[in-house]
Amino acid sequence: MDGLLTRLDAGGHAEAAAELRRGFSCLNGLTDGWALFLESIEKVEAEHAARFAGERAARARGGAAGGSPRGVWTALNEPAAAPVRT
Secondary structure, eight states, rough: OHHHHHHHHHHTTTHHHHHHHHHHHTTTSHHHHHHHHHHHHHHHHHHHHHHHHHHHHHHHHTOOOOOOOOOOOHHHTTOOOOOOOO
C-alpha cells in the first residue's frame, strides 16, 4: 500500500492518495474498517477514474498523460494494457 500511495503522490494524484490513506487508516480488523476502506476506494474510482483511464490510454499509445507512470488501478494489479496497433 505504501508503494501505491507513493506512486500516486509522485504522479500528481495527491487527492486520490489522501483519500486512500484515510480509508486505509480505518482498517482495524473489524468489518466496519474494511467497509470504510472500500468506501474510500469507491470514492477514488468515482472521482478520478476518467483521469486514470486517460493516462492508461496514453500509455497504450506510447505516451504519458498527467505525468503519472502508473494509474491506481494498474498499480492494484490490473493487467497492463496491450499496445495499440494501427
